[in-house]
Amino acid sequence: MPYASIDELESALAGASYLPDRGLSTALYLSLKLEKPLLLEGEAGVGKTEAAKAIATALGARLIRLQCYEGLDVAHAVYEWNYARQLLHIRAAQEGTVDEAELFGPEFLIRRPLLEALEAEEPVVLLIDEIDRADEEFEAFLLEVLSDFQITVPELGTISAKQRPYVILTSNRTRELHDALKRRCLFHWIGHPSLEREIEIVKLRVPGVPERLAAEAAAFVAELRLLDLQKPPGLAETIDWARALTALGTQELDVENVSATLGSVLKYHEDLLSVRDEALAGLVASARGR
Ligand SMILES: Nc1ncnc2c1ncn2[C@@H]1O[C@H](COP(=O)(O)OP(=O)(O)OP(=O)(O)O)[C@@H](O)[C@H]1O
Ligand SMILES: [Mg+2]
Structure with a gap:
């Protein structure tokens, strides 16, 4: 936790051209301190997405963004096998240029934002943007990820976070999120500024x-x-x-x-x-x- 006080966090954010009100900076401070994800809700254009970008800049962390939409699934949020590469590998194996086809190794994995955030060696801010647009099944899946910070790839086993990413979720409240997800997060409503x-x-x-x-x-x-x-x-x-x-x-x-x-x-x-x-x-x- 790099900030000794809320004031310190506020000036770091101001350095990233972001001026939060006291409620938001308190929520950000607590979520960093308690290592809990922060759920930001509010009308369009009040600064939810920008809050995550600004905190990443302030922390000098890499921002990894998962943009949610209807139909978002594991293949686009977590990982997918690189079929084209696997095919090439099979062909090369048939021609004898490479050895035995180990088709489900990490080199054939296409990493999507959630896996990337878990595997990152450096500090990461994971922005799960507009979670209310994703389907409820995806929300349930996310719940697991946020509780354990690990993901299972059947062919590879369980991949655990080397260090916990700092997670910010945003929602425009096009639908209500589940209590179970809310319980995992600190919550803050961003209103219009003074x-x-x-x-x-x-x-x-x-x-x-x-x-x-x-x-x-x-x-x-x-x-x-x-x-x-x-x-x-x-x-x-x-x-x-x-x-x-x-x-x-x-x-x-x-x-x-x-x-x-x-x-x-x-x-x-x-x-x-x-x-x-x-x-x-x-x-x-x-x-x-x-
Ligand atoms: N507290 C703030 N300080 C400085 N700039 C801000 C602040 N809040 C918002 N902005 C600016 O307002 C604009 C809108 O912010 P942002 O895109 O984060 O809104 P949003 O809440 O994510 O909206 P949407 O729900 O439409 O995605 C951005 O250009 C951002 O730079
Ligand atoms: Mg936004």
């Missing part, structure tokens, strides 16, 4: 953004989140938008530049329409009036 933090993050992530523009854009987005939208904008949208406005040479918000660029912030046509019609001028005025 206005002050969001301004800091925009300044950090958007080179050259005018101070005033960063503040107004963050305030505007914070107001949008209070409306009844289909998809309230996340931090990712604020950053994209501030980038777009900066690229256009914008110094401050006005109705014209906001309506020209609002598509970076609101991704649903209905949301765009409702904000344009009703509220735009009022929202701009109040974002500027802070």
